[in-house]
Every structure is written in structure tokens, then in C-alpha cells.
Amino acid sequence: MKGEMPDGLRFETRAIHAGQRPDPTNGAVITPIYQTSTFAQPSPGVMLDGYDYSRADNPTRRALEHNLASLEGAKHGLTFGSGCAATSAVVQALGGGAHVISFDDVYGGTRRLFTRVMAHDNRSFTFCDLVDPDAFLEHVRPETKALWIETPTNPTLKLADIAAISERAHARGLLVIVDNTFMSPYFQSPLELGADVVVHSCTKYIGGHSDLVMGAVLTSNDAFAEKLRFIQLSVGGVPGPMDCWLALRSTKTLAIRMQRHAANAQRIAEYLQAHAAVKSVSYPGLPSHPQHALAKRQMKGFGGMITVVVEGGLDKARTVLERLQVFTLAESLGGVESLVEHPGIMTHASVPPDVRAELGIDDGLIRLSVGIEHVDDLIADLEAALQD
Numbered sequence: 001m002k003g004e005m006p007d008g009l010r011f012e013t014r015a016i017h018a019g020q021r022p023d024p025t026n027g028a029v030i031t032p033i034y035q036t037s038t039f040a041q042p043s044p045g046v047m048l049d050g051y052d053y054s055r056a057d058n059p060t061r062r063a064l065e066h067n068l069a070s071l072e073g074a075k076h077g078l079t080f081g082s083g084c085a086a087t088s089a090v091v092q093a094l095g096g097g098a099h100v101i102s103f104d105d106v107y108g109g110t111r112r113l114f115t116r117v118m119a120h121d122n123r124s125f126t127f128c129d130l131v132d133p134d135a136f137l138e139h140v141r142p143e144t145k146a147l148w149i150e151t152p153t154n155p156t157l158k159l160a161d162i163a164a165i166s167e168r169a170h171a172r173g174l175l176v177i178v179d180n181t182f183m184s185p186y187f188q189s190p191l192e193l194g195a196d197v198v199v200h201s202c203t204k205y206i207g208g209h210s211d212l213v214m215g216a217v218l219t220s221n222d223a224f225a226e227k228l229r230f231i232q233l234s235v236g237g238v239p240g241p242m243d244c245w246l247a248l249r250s251t252k253t254l255a256i257r258m259q260r261h262a263a264n265a266q267r268i269a270e271y272l273q274a275h276a277a278v279k280s281v282s283y284p285g286l287p288s289h290p291q292h293a294l295a296k297r298q299m300k301g302f303g304g305m306i307t308v309v310v311e312g313g314l315d316k317a318r319t320v321l322e323r324l325q326v327f328t329l330a331e332s333l334g335g336v337e338s339l340v341e342h343p344g345i346m347t348h349a350s351v352p353p354d355v356r357a358e359l360g361i362d363d364g365l366i367r368l369s370v371g372i373e374h375v376d377d378l379i380a381d382l383e384a385a386l387q388d
């Protein structure tokens with residue numbers, strides 16, 4: 001990390017400077033894209049600044065890893081070719097035969113990875129509703145290694161109390177892993193709340209411009225970081241230098257982007273809640289959210305994701321999605337442009353219908369990723385789409 005920077009710098013300042021320093025040879029202010037696979041050695045086995053091969057380490061990637069670690073308040077940062085690759089590395093680092101207890105409403109791709117890939121390796125997964133922090137206790141077995149939390153969840157925006165769960169999990173020797181993608185490091189700091197490991201899909205808010213796919217793992221647990229580093233090197237699911245550079249460019253504006261995402265989302269959630277064509281709205285910033293008090297305690301802001309159930313089921317939902325013009329109908333989230341999608345048909349199609357029903361993923365349910373356009377334009381777009 002950047003040794004000569006003063007201690008105690010705030011988030012916005014670290015976002016811009018952590019992990020990066022002007023190049024000592026030519027003064028370049030921005031860390032270059034080190035688009036190289038290999039590094040010359042002055043003598044066999046002697047590496048300059050620790051670099052020998054870009055699967056192992058690369059200067060652009062190292063700068064980003066330090067930057068992200070700083071933003072999450074972690075000692076160690078590791079990046080991967082996607083959020084799913086980061087998730088796999090964490091599960092692999094738990095060892096063969098591990099049992100993991102996961103929040104039931106996790107990202108559809110995470111559930112698919114757990115049940116259809118990772119479970120084949122003698123690992124097992126139990127899904128349970130972690131809204132009640134005691135709910136997982138009855139599922140703990142001798143081989144249970146970790147709890148997997150995503151909060152808020154996707155798409156129903158349920159919250160898990162990270163501090164309460166971490167306390168209970170640590171008393172039983174379990175590791176607590178939090179997928180912090182929805183809040184970004186700006187709005188939620190799981191490590192401060194007691195979690196051991198944070199996972200991000202950098203594809204979302206960290207990247208923030210819908211132009212890269214990447215994942216990251218942040219932790220201050222030295223032993224776990226060492227296992228992850230070995231898996232990163234051995235399995236090799238690393239991001240390329242160009243994507244690392246784009247992500248470094250993105251974290252510089254993370255704070256102001258998140259502020260605008262949240263301000264726009266709050267206005268839109270309030271607008272939708274009052275709309276006659278809307279059955280229900282879920283947004284952690286609304287007092288009507290069942291866990292609004294926890295959201296205020298645990299998060300520094302409420303994020304940019306809103307879940308809406310429209311009156312009239314699938315047909316009406318389809319009409320609304322087809323009519324929206326400023327909101328783009330697409331999977332993914334967290335970019336500067338507003339996106340909308342239908343989890344039942346799109347992102348959560350891999351979740352079996354009975355499980356979707358159990359999780360409350362209604363046919364009329366639409367997920368909004370509110371961007372940073374002018375909020376009045378977004379509201380006008382929704383108003384036109386929701387009309388009879």
C-alpha cells in the first residue's frame with residue numbers, strides 16, 4: 001500500500017489514492033495498464049518488485065487489489081475474472097467436504113454455483129432465511145465451516161444482521177462471508193461489523209459503468225488470505241490488466257456515484273409506493289421496509305436497488321418492461337445507467353419455480369437498478385410505462 005500517505009484518510013480520499021502512486025521513473029500520475037504476461041529477470045529467480053508472471057501478479061492488478069482492500073478496511077485484497085470466480089475461490093479455500101450455510105435468497109448464479117458445481121466435490125450447502133439471526137443454529141454440523149450472507153438480498157431485498165450473526169457464528173468457530181455487491185464498500189463495511197471475508201461482483205457498483213466483469217475478495221484473516229492467494233495462482237481465474245485499470249478508474253468516483261444512486265432510488269421508491277398500479281415496493285430506505293431499523297444501523301445509505309410488484313401479474317409486468325425507454329431492459333445492476341429486469345424470467349430463471357415462489361419472487365416482480373440520470377426523467381419514464 002502507499003506507505004507515504006498519511007493515516008486516517010477518509011473513504012473518498014483512499015478511493016482515489018490507495019494502491020497508486022506516481023510512477024517513480026516518469027511521474028505518470030495514473031497507474032498504467034501493464035499489458036504484459038511476463039517480466040524480465042536480471043538473474044535467474046530474481047524478480048523486480050516481486051513480479052514474474054501475470055497469473056501470479058501484475059502491477060495494475062496489484063494496485064487495484066490494494067485499493068479495494070483499503071476501501072473495505074481489509075489487510076488483503078484479491079481480484080478474480082468475475083464475481084462467480086471470486087465466490088468459487090472462497091468456497092474452494094474452505095476445503096473439501098465443507099458444509100456451508102447460506103442465506104436462501106442469494107444471487108441466482110451463486111445458488112447455481114453452490115448446488116450444481118461446488119456440491120459435487122463432497123461439499124454441502126444448506127439454505128435458510130437469515131432474517132432471524134438465530135435461524136442458522138439448528139443447521140450447524142461438525143463439518144460446517146462458514147456462513148454465506150448476502151445483504152440486502154437479490155431480488156427481495158431482505159437484510160441479515162451481520163454483527164448479530166457474526167457473534168453467533170464465531171462462538172461456533174465458523175467463518176462469516178458477506179457478498180457486499182449491493183451496497184458497495186461505500187455504504188456497508190461488513191468487516192467492521194464482525195464478518196471475516198467480503199466478496200464483490202465488481203461488475204456492478206465497483207465497476208459502475210457496465211463495461212467489465214470482475215470479482216474481488218477482501219479479508220484481514222492472514223491464513224485465509226494465504227489459501228486464497230494459492231487458489232488464485234493455481235486455478236488462475238484472474239482479471240486482465242485492462243479490466244483492472246478500468247476498475248481503478250471507477251473506484252475514484254464510487255462515493256459520489258453511490259450518493260446519487262441512493263438519492264435517486266429514495267425518490268423513486270417513494271413515488272412508486274404511492275402509485276395505484278403498484279402492489280408493493282421494497283427498498284431499505286422506506287420506513288415500510290420490515291427491516292428499516294436494521295438498515296439504518298448497519299448501512300450508511302440504502303443503495304440503488306428497488307424491487308416493485310406491479311398489480312396485474314406477469315402480463316402487466318411485461319408491458320411495463322416493454323414500455324420503459326430510459327430504463328434499459330437488461331440483466332445486471334450497479335451501472336450509471338438505469339436498468340430494469342424481471343427476475344422470474346431473467347436473472348433468477350435458474351432458480352426452480354417452487355423455490356422462487358417460496359422466496360416470494362412474484363410474477364409481477366420487477367427489479368430496478370436506479371442509475372444516476374436526472375431523477376425526474378426516470379420518474380417520467382416510469383409514469384408513462386405504468387399507465388393503463
Ligand SMILES: *Cc1c(COP(=O)(O)O)cnc(C)c1O
Binds near residue numbers: 082085107150154
Ligand atoms: C452479479 C452478482 C454476482 C456474480 O458476479 P459476476 O461478476 O456476474 O460473476 C454475485 N453476487 C451478486 C450479489 C451479484 O449481483
